[in-house]
Amino acid sequence: MSDSHTMPVDNSAAKPPAMVVSARPVVLAAPGRGEELQVSVSAPATGSDLPVIVFSHGFGHSMNDYAPLANFWAAQGFVVLRPTHLDSRTLGLPADDPRTPRIWRFRIEDLTRVLDGLDVLEASVPGLGGRLDRSRIAVAGHSWGAQTASTLLGARVLDSVGVPGEDMSDPRIKAGVLLALTGLGDELTPFAVENFSFMRPSFDHMTAPALIVAGDHDQSALSTRGPDWFTDPYTYSPGSKSLLTLFGAEHSLGGINGYEAAATTDESPARVALIQRLTSAYLRSALNPGDLSWKAAATALEEDPAPLGQLQSK
Template sequence: MNHDQTSAKSADLTTLRARPHLGKKIGKWFGLLTLAFVVIVAIVAGVLYSTALSSEKPVGFQVVRAVDAEGKPFALGIWYPTTAQPTSKWAGSFFMQVASNGPIAGHDLPLVVISHGTGGSITSHADLALALASAGNVVATPMHLDNFQDMSSVGTPAYITGRTQQLRATIDHMLAKWEGHQQIDSDRIGAYGFSIGGFTVLTAAGAQPDLASVAKYCTNNREFACDMLRESKSFLLNAELPVGTDKFEADTRIKAIVIAAPGLGFSFKAANAFDNIHMPVQLWQGDKDLSVPYDSNAKVIQDGLGHKVDFQTIANAGHNSFLVPCGPLKLAPICSDPEQFDRATAHHDMNKKINDFFAKNLKKK
């Protein structure tokens, strides 16, 4: 064996002896990193768990499947009074204290349906749903076709008339097919709608928008709703509308409605737009809402309803300020609010007023 071969063999032996030590170091660092990751996850989970949305009285929760008039299924989130002990349940970006599939407590319960905004979900107003259920209401929220998972319907008639039909289908399901339907008082039904959900609730309650006016309005005005309609190549921007898309049938089972930051409010400018609204209406607006400005939306509705409306404004609130409080992890854009605005505190006050409104106007006869 020559000198070069001897040196190479010696180097190989040195490397082999060093490898176990290197492996131990890598293993040690990997273990420390894994431990750190587990600790961080545990801390984050602990913070989210400890800040879970809660209610004064126990609230049950379940997600079921309902079907629309065409037989198409959609998800339905339901909150209701219960006697079961709540636990923390993950709701997509936060925890809420609910008793999953707990027994339904009470009889002759009012029903409140909630219509979320574009890109929303069944938990977009979970804190309001908890507050209403804690006060003795059954709350049902449909997952509309324009939700956070799929917004392809925005440019289609389903975004307008389909939403209203889905709200009706939700009431149908709750009164006839839900396991607790016999515990609901069909004469005590209310509705809450946010953003385009406000439009949905208004049309379900009997308001008649002038959809043919949307194209002209959006030609002469820059507004978030118009930008969204342009981006989706909406049929509303065409010279002629498809037959039937401007017809809305009032659901006379709805006895009181609450509207928050209503979208497409400018479509209700016609003198007869609210002739069929005969129930009490509460209307909410954030005074820093740049997405759905007051003058072209809420004000149009406020002026049209006149004495029928209980108008409420929230100082420093933007459009997204009406969505469920995000908790400690405010990662999504929907969690951002104008400066000096405390969403959790504002919602505490707002939810109480909404609860009081429904309690007053959905009294048992």
């Protein structure tokens, strides 16, 4: 694989970080997509029965982004798979490309294709073969990527008269982390109504366990509501959900999309470190019944004399 490398990751966490190995691009055939699907694979260099996280990037990003999350999760024992969706700036699709109206569907299909291609992805990293635990798979995403990921957890898109569309949930997915996931579509701006018909979700059937992360300063140009819009996925979904509200966080949540990324308007290494710790602890516990990592992390946040955020659960 090109760009295959081994690197140490120095992050504080609940357990000592492992060395991470990664490979990109790993290419999956994608008939009907018009572009082969490129995926980045990051994994701990050692260990067996490794849980898997499939991550969906935000608008315009690619498999090269979100290193603060991918590196950390891999160092904590997860195999992290990051596909590049068709809206990525690295692909340069023009706005009038005939695929554009269906990119939201292509995105969902990309995640399913990653799950279907685990054999190929596993074989792409030397020494990774036979080390994945396919009974412990989670999905995660940021912004549009969170919307994409949410459909695999059971969220559905409403049609023009409010009828929920098809169920695109995937039984292979056991839990999720949804970062800055947009809310209900009843108060979209005229621009969003005209251009993003898929932004009319129903969370009524999003039954899989999930951690939803929202910033209390995240003011979207796509909704006439304020930052509380990003709490809708928690409010309107069934139980087995937790909501982490980050104080002072805007849409990049402190910089999860990349180190020193230009898109980060609210840079906060401390906030990113909190997201790293809490999401890792949540997924360990969600994918391992009886694991107390999430309980310990939630308790630590509650007892912090100067917390960066607050948690709710149901």
